[in-house]
Amino acid sequence: MQSTYYIPTRIVFGNHSLSRLSEQKLPGKKALIVISQGKSTRSNGYLDQLEAQLNQAQVPFVVFDKIQANPAKRHVNEGAELANQAGCDFVIGLGGGSVIDSAKAIAIMATNTGDLWDYVNGGSGKGKPMTEKPLPVVAITTTAGTGTEADPWLVITKEETQEKIGLGNDATFPVLSIVDPTLMVSVPSPFTAYQGFDALFHSTEGYLNKTANTFSDLYSLEAIRLLGKSLAAAVHDGADLQAREDVALANTLAGMVESTSGCISEHSLEHAMSAFHPNLPHGAGLIMISKAYYTYIAEHHVSDQRMIAMAKALGRSDAASAMDFVHALVDLQKACGVDTLKMSEYGIKVEELAKMVENARENMAGLFTVDPMTLSDEDCLSIYQKSFC
Structure with a gap:
């Protein structure tokens, strides 16, 4: 057998584990919270819970709320721009796989120049190596589908060319993931x-x-x-x-x-x-x-x-x-x-x-x-x- 094992993410698993976020060592001093453009994250109180935990940890934050079910490259660029303008030094993805994938992509583009497709292999991607380490990512999953809280991968769509492609490397593993089944009871x-x-x-x-x-x-x-x-x-x-x-x-x-x-x-x-x-x-x-x-x-x-x-x-x-x-x-x-x-x-x-x-x-x-x-x-x-x- 030839294999390499590397999963560096700290995973906090269990019911009501979001309430333990403030006890964890967070990877920065100001967070960009990434959520979907839908209403459920707010209406179900999940964003309120996260904000309360960050306030308890005395970590300021801004919210980016434009992510679609099949996340688009244009929103990655907008999120990265907001992160830089607001001085955020880490990203929190609160939502399903699309949101957490987008958080990873935003973390890449907040520190690297050009376009996300510069770093994509396949399709019209240029396959360039990332020159800078992405911002650290915290994943808080509200769905059980992609497993992106425990892997480095992200999938984004380039809408103008109908390309839906994955990318990732060791630096895009979340540093911390919260897996709280109570956040999933509202999924239809x-x-x-x-x-x-x-x-x-x-x-x-x-x-x-x-x-x-x-x-x-x-x-x-x-x-x-x-x-x-x-x-x-x-x-x-x-x-x-x-x-x-x-x-x-x-x-x-x-x-x-x-x-x-x-x-x-x-x-x-x-x-x-x-x-x-x-x-x-x-x-x-x-x-x-x-x-x-x-x-x-x-x-x-x-x-x-x-x-x-x-x-x-x-x-x-x-x-x-x-x-x-x-x-x-x-x-x-x-x-x-x-x-x-x-x-x-x-x-x-x-x-x-x-x-x-x-x-x-x-x-x-x-x-x-x-x-x-x-x-x-x-x-x-x-x-x-x-x-x-």
């Missing part, structure tokens, strides 16, 4: 499901990835087990704190999978979908293509034993074939009420599918190189077509 049922399946696919993709290793395998299988056990319960009763805790822990473990292994081409294919249609929730897009995607892997027998292990982790104890994982996956989607999602409901058209294949290949080609199989453009198009309705 459909989004609990979308986010939970995103965490699931981070784990399954990491387990099938060519770079998978003992460390990532441990995190992957436990995250899959927890989601199989509790995701449907969290979807049906958002106030079920035990279920929320299981799903939150699975999400953080999935972030650790991202830090020790990584995604494969399923994520490339979905990023193209939501790059073309930013109103499509990332997790929903993954659900739409997942049956066809994992059926392809099962039918080509490239990872049979790992597919069986994932099926068992999802709860199918008698699993004996790779397709048993697909059956277990579909059963979980039915249990969560997301098995009938349609691409067409989000404006996706059949004639766009070939362009999406091209977009996936051009912008996140690296994920195809760590697949357990070789996907041709024709294979990718077939997966889209079989998923379309």
Whole structure:
């Protein structure tokens, strides 16, 4: 086995753990708080809780509240400008994966010159190294989907070219993350499901990835087990704190999978979908293509034993074939009420599918190189077509 383990984030996990923020060593003297442009962070009292903790710690702050569900590069630039104008020396992301990803990107651009795409590999990115260390980031997650509180990665959309690409390095790990399941009880049922399946696919993709290793395998299988056990319960009763805790822990473990292994081409294919249609929730897009995607892997027998292990982790104890994982996956989607999602409901058209294949290949080609199989453009198009309705 050849592997490198590096996860430098201090994680404070548990119900009401946001109330412990003021006890932690914060990485600066003034914070830029990054939140979404929606109302929930304020209306649910989460921003008030954070501000009270910062006041208790005697740390001043300013708030940037323009982040979209699929975060855009233009808002990264605005946030970085505000951070510099206000003299902020660290960034707090309070929200879901989009907000925390944006906080990381803002931290990069607050200290580095030029444009974020100067530092992006893939698409029209220039692939330059960052010359300055980003501002420190504190992540306070209010959803359980991306695991970004435990990994260095961020995904941003360049709207004018429909490029949705990830980047990150050792310096973009959060220095501190608060994972408080009580902040997740207000997430509506459909989004609990979308986010939970995103965490699931981070784990399954990491387990099938060519770079998978003992460390990532441990995190992957436990995250899959927890989601199989509790995701449907969290979807049906958002106030079920035990279920929320299981799903939150699975999400953080999935972030650790991202830090020790990584995604494969399923994520490339979905990023193209939501790059073309930013109103499509990332997790929903993954659900739409997942049956066809994992059926392809099962039918080509490239990872049979790992597919069986994932099926068992999802709860199918008698699993004996790779397709048993697909059956277990579909059963979980039915249990969560997301098995009938349609691409067409989000404006996706059949004639766009070939362009999406091209977009996936051009912008996140690296994920195809760590697949357990070789996907041709024709294979990718077939997966889209079989998923379309």
